[in-house]
Amino acid sequence: MSVAAGVVERVGVRIDLAKILGIVAIGLGLLAFWVALPPLTTESVAVPAALGIGGVAAGLWSWRQGQTRLGWTGVCIALLGLLGGVFATRAAEANLEVVITWSALTAATLRFATPLTFAAIGGLFSERSGVVNIGLEGMMLMGAFFGIYGADRTDSWVAGIFIGAAAGAALALVHAFFSIHLRSDQIVSGTAINFLALGLTGYLYIDLYGTEGTGEVPAVPDVRLDFLGSIPPEGLGNFLDRAFGQLNLMIWLALATVVLAYIVIFRTAIGLRIRAVGEHPRAADTVGISVYAVRYAAVTLSGALAALGGVYITLGFVHSFTENITAGRGFIALAALIFGKWHPFGALGAALLFGFASAVAPRLENVESWATYGTLFQALPYVLTLIAVAGVIGRSIPPAAIGRAYEKQ
Amino acid sequence: MSASGGLLPPDVPEAAPSVAARFDLYQRAGGIITPLLTALFAFFVGGLVVLVTTGKNPLDTYRAIFDGTGLNWLFPWVRGEERELAALNLQQTLILTTTLILAGLAVAFAFRCGLFNIGGQGQYIAGMVTAAQVGIWLPDLGHVPHMVLAAGAGALAGALWAGIAGILKATVGAHEVITTIMLNWTALWIGSYLVGFGGPLQDPAQEFVPVMKEVSQGAKLNVWWGDPTAQGLHIGFFVAIAALIVFWIVLNRTTLGYQVRAVGFNPDAASYGGISVGRSYFLAMAISGAFAGLAGSVDILGWLFRVDLTSIQVSSTFAFVGIAVALLGRNTPVGIFFGALLFGALLNGTSTRNLDPAVFEPELAGNLTLIIQGLVVLFVGADVLILYLWRARLKLRRKPPPEVVTEP
Numbered sequence: 001m002s003v004a005a006g007v008v009e010r011v012g013v014r015i016d017l018a019k020i021l022g023i024v025a026i027g028l029g030l031l032a033f034w035v036a037l038p039p040l041t042t043e044s045v046a047v048p049a050a051l052g053i054g055g056v057a058a059g060l061w062s063w064r065q066g067q068t069r070l071g072w073t074g075v076c077i078a079l080l081g082l083l084g085g086v087f088a089t090r091a092a093e094a095n096l097e098v099v100i101t102w103s104a105l106t107a108a109t110l111r112f113a114t115p116l117t118f119a120a121i122g123g124l125f126s127e128r129s130g131v132v133n134i135g136l137e138g139m140m141l142m143g144a145f146f147g148i149y150g151a152d153r154t155d156s157w158v159a160g161i162f163i164g165a166a167a168g169a170a171l172a173l174v175h176a177f178f179s180i181h182l183r184s185d186q187i188v189s190g191t192a193i194n195f196l197a198l199g200l201t202g203y204l205y206i207d208l209y210g211t212e213g214t215g216e217v218p219a220v221p222d223v224r225l226d227f228l229g230s231i232p233p234e235g236l237g238n239f240l241d242r243a244f245g246q247l248n249l250m251i252w253l254a255l256a257t258v259v260l261a262y263i264v265i266f267r268t269a270i271g272l273r274i275r276a277v278g279e280h281p282r283a284a285d286t287v288g289i290s291v292y293a294v295r296y297a298a299v300t301l302s303g304a305l306a307a308l309g310g311v312y313i314t315l316g317f318v319h320s321f322t323e324n325i326t327a328g329r330g331f332i333a334l335a336a337l338i339f340g341k342w343h344p345f346g347a348l349g350a351a352l353l354f355g356f357a358s359a360v361a362p363r364l365e366n367v368e369s370w371a372t373y374g375t376l377f378q379a380l381p382y383v384l385t386l387i388a389v390a391g392v393i394g395r396s397i398p399p400a401a402i403g404r405a406y407e408k409q
Numbered sequence: 410m411s412a413s414g415g416l417l418p419p420d421v422p423e424a425a426p427s428v429a430a431r432f433d434l435y436q437r438a439g440g441i442i443t444p445l446l447t448a449l450f451a452f453f454v455g456g457l458v459v460l461v462t463t464g465k466n467p468l469d470t471y472r473a474i475f476d477g478t479g480l481n482w483l484f485p486w487v488r489g490e491e492r493e494l495a496a497l498n499l500q501q502t503l504i505l506t507t508t509l510i511l512a513g514l515a516v517a518f519a520f521r522c523g524l525f526n527i528g529g530q531g532q533y534i535a536g537m538v539t540a541a542q543v544g545i546w547l548p549d550l551g552h553v554p555h556m557v558l559a560a561g562a563g564a565l566a567g568a569l570w571a572g573i574a575g576i577l578k579a580t581v582g583a584h585e586v587i588t589t590i591m592l593n594w595t596a597l598w599i600g601s602y603l604v605g606f607g608g609p610l611q612d613p614a615q616e617f618v619p620v621m622k623e624v625s626q627g628a629k630l631n632v633w634w635g636d637p638t639a640q641g642l643h644i645g646f647f648v649a650i651a652a653l654i655v656f657w658i659v660l661n662r663t664t665l666g667y668q669v670r671a672v673g674f675n676p677d678a679a680s681y682g683g684i685s686v687g688r689s690y691f692l693a694m695a696i697s698g699a700f701a702g703l704a705g706s707v708d709i710l711g712w713l714f715r716v717d718l719t720s721i722q723v724s725s726t727f728a729f730v731g732i733a734v735a736l737l738g739r740n741t742p743v744g745i746f747f748g749a750l751l752f753g754a755l756l757n758g759t760s761t762r763n764l765d766p767a768v769f770e771p772e773l774a775g776n777l778t779l780i781i782q783g784l785v786v787l788f789v790g791a792d793v794l795i796l797y798l799w800r801a802r803l804k805l806r807r808k809p810p811p812e813v814v815t816e817p
Contacts, residue, residue, distance in 0.1 A: 188790035199779025206772045372607040379598035382591040389583045
């Protein structure tokens with residue numbers, strides 16, 4: 001116990017010094033990178049270097065105080081921030097401004113993160129109830145196709161959203177039936193779901209639309225927030241206006257879903273039941289919770305939510321459908337869920353991180369000398385997830401009964 | 410969150426049979442008949458889809474697909490020009506079968522250790538790029554050593570890539586499904602970077618094409634059936650057959666295989682019996698990865714000859730069909746051979762080149778293949794359903810099968 005911690009303890013304020021040091025380390029690491037980017041664009045190497053070294057020191061101190069994981073997380077982030085900051089000070093300022101326009105980057109990050117957020121929250125419900133959902137990809141694809149098909153047929157994007165969600169739920173029901181009632185291996189069943197969705201949507205798309213594409217369909221509208229631009233001071237107002245002033249309705253819907261999911265999972269009796277079934281189904285069964293009913297509901301809901309992610313891609317973003325349009329985003333959403341430790345806000349944070357990587361990559365390609373690194377940069381979220389799963393940056397612990405079929409007695 | 414661990418007794422382990430234990434059930438329940446029935450049922454549903462959506466006779470469609478596979482070469486009454494065409498088609502089918510056998514083995518070996526390796530894609534990419542690079546280097550090396558070296562390097566790269574997932578499983582218990590998915594995407598983007606525009610491995614002579622240099626003549630695999638210039642069947646087919654035999658020998662006739670199967674049945678019991686579970690996990694993943702890496706190698710050295718962006722992007726097809734092959738083939742060498750032949754034939758028979766658009770649109774047929782695959786995987790995984798259908802469940806319950814693996 002150090003002197004500082006002792007003093008803090010004597011004053012009677014319950015502050016965990018080690019924890020604060022760890023958070024300071026993370027903050028300094030981020031700051032080291034940030035000062036080198038627009039609008040500040042520090043040109044001296046010393047500033048990010050000093051901040052980064054300070055962060056590393058704080059992280060190490062935090063580790064010595066007993067916060068092993070947080071401490072090392074701080075050290076890692078501080079080192080990354082230091083490297084990034086030093087690299088950025090040496091880059092041409094014009095190049096940096098091509099890549100980093102914070103308001104545009106924020107908006108793009110939200111756009112890329114929205115499908116992931118929907119699917120990750122969907123996966124959250126399923127996995128919290130103890131059913132692995134590797135079929136998120138397929139359920140998203142169902143939403144993507146049936147969303148646009150529904151909107152095309154009914155000439156209404158509202159109906160499109162509902163039809164898309166229903167299609168995802170229907171496919172999820174198949175997954176639920178095989179993994180709950182027939183006790184299939186849940187990963188095998190999920191893999192099958194992905195094949196089925198890929199084949200079914202591709203087949204129907206070509207059968208119904210041929211190679212001409214879907215043409216004009218009613219799109220989900222953007223939400224225009226005019227008051228953001230008039231918020232003082234002017235710089236902030238401009239930033240808010242460009243970042244959040246014109247976002248698609250479904251982006252806001254995704255953010256609302258995260259908050260709602262948090263409330264349902266952690267603040268209601270329904271959520272308690274879902275978690276109980278996912279942690280210890282036998283105990284839940286003993287106190288009268290129907291394990292099957294809860295799991296069916298959770299998996300079906302997960303399909304509907306994942307499908308909303310697909311609907312956003314076709315009706316809110318791209319405005320058309322192509323075969324395999326989701327291109328593995330369901331798997332990334334699964335990674336976001338794990339990276340976010342099966343928690344709604346964690347999943348949102350991870351989705352934003354992955355979205356940020358997707359938003360930066362094409363901008364890197366706009367700078368000629370950095371173009372090749374844009375591709376390499378896209379690998380970063382997956383490497384980060386690997387590291388997270390490996391337990392270096394705080395271990396992700398899944399629900400206890402995940403992946404195991406429950407047999408009634 | 411997970412406070413239940415200390416307060417409540419752990420859940421009954423019987424609720425979750427291990428992958429290998431499930432596999433054992435299959436063998437007892439239906440042997441060869443269940444996979445056959447599963448495949449037939451999947452084709453039946455696929456036929457219904459054809460009938461309902463297009464109104465065409467499903468049998469005609471399947472007949473056209475079958476003719477495109479070249480399997481009619483096996484019938485002695487097919488003569489003349491038709492036979493030549495069938496031979497050409499069959500060569501293409503067998504080229505795909507070669508890849509799928511190796512991709513299926515990559516899934517099956519890990520399966521027998523209770524691991525689900527869906528990282529075939531990343532391991533395949535690692536094998537492809539490494540084999541190509543070794544095939545480009547050392548142009549003065551002799552033909553046979555160059556082939557062997559390049560293919561071996563590809564297999565090793567696949568083994569190392571899968572080994573990362575194996576080590577993570579063995580040391581920190583990270584679930585292999587998650588880590589292999591992440592490794593797939595990492596490999597995809599790193600591979601795209603390496604061969605893409607301005608990437609370090611891009612052919613400097615073709616600045617505007619994202620492609621590696623062609624492997625040197627010495628590293629290419631010999632073609633033993635058909636025209637070498639018209640993509641005949643290469644000797645990689647025999648490599649795949651040899652891999653099937655190696656798979657059987659390693660699993661059934663070596664200590665390592667015994668340990669792998671024991672861990673697959675019950676890791677706790679295996680550990681109690683003195684087997685290092687972590688070591689088995691690592692080795693099983695590495696050997697699986699070697700099979701997938703070899704698949705990438707023979708594709709590059711046998712018929713693609715150069716890695717381009719497209720071959721990296723479509724690599725997921727082989728890896729995922731490999732799962733269907735392994736499941737349908739019940740993770741046995743003979744089963745995997747026929748599973749690979751079935752899906753190789755389906756992929757080739759529904760390709761744009763081979764299917765007559767007048768009979769059935771190839772784009773539709775390609776998706777039909779996916780639907781059939783999905784149904785196969787779905788029903789193969791539903792052991793309870795299969796057992797119920799075969800009324801074997803009650804019998805099994807009355808006298809539970811001995812779970813002990815016999816000493817080799």
